[in-house]
Amino acid sequence: MRRLLLLIALLVAVPTAAQSPRQIRVAVEFRQTAQQSRDAVQGGGVIITEQGQTRGRVGAGAESTDRRVQRSSSVFTLVQDGGESVLTVATQVPYQQVAFYRDYASGSGRLASGVTFQEVGTSLRVRAGLLDGNQVRVRLTPRISYLAADGSGAIEFAEAATELVVPSGRPVVLGGATSDLHSVLRELLGITRERAASESTILLTATAQ
Secondary structure: OHHHHHHHHHHHHHHHHOOOOOEEEEEEEEEEEEEEEEEEEEEEEEEEEEOOEEEEEEEEEEEEEEEEEEEEEEEEEEEEOOOEEEEEEEEEEEEEEEEEEEEOOOOEEEEEEEEEEEEEEEEEEEEEEEEOOOEEEEEEEEEEEEEOOOOOOOEEEEEOOEEEEEEOOOOEEEEEEEEEEEEEEEEOOEEEEEEEEEEEEEEEEEEEO
């Protein structure tokens, strides 16, 4: 009877000891908001002489534009408790490259141009582990790159590297960047005001599953 009870206890304990580690879903969202406005007022005057009389004609024009762009992209990956994950989603984009080579023996140099390929997309490196109190310790390096919106062909990117403890399932702001531009151009018969502002935000959500 004792042997039977011991065998039953071992059978019950085996599944508990062989349980697989829990999974953690780590999501990173990139948000970018840009706003640009332009106000222009132009005026003019013409002096006309007709039959010995002078008359003045004036004209004025106004122009106002307002543009707002919102861009959002996200990436997520599943990480085993205490493990590490690397995820990359990118496209190879041709990029013009110019290099200068100098011959120190002759004192001359030459320019050489060529095409290289740059990766444009999103990558995420994550290490995560579960803690008591429904919290998650996360070490991650997210990076996103994209072609500039002005069509110049430049590649812009945002990157962050951090380690922190976050509540499971609650979005947390990792960081961000803001820029503001205000310019005024005064001409002889008019004035132009341009304003531009942009804000980038990186959010992290780690959820125990």
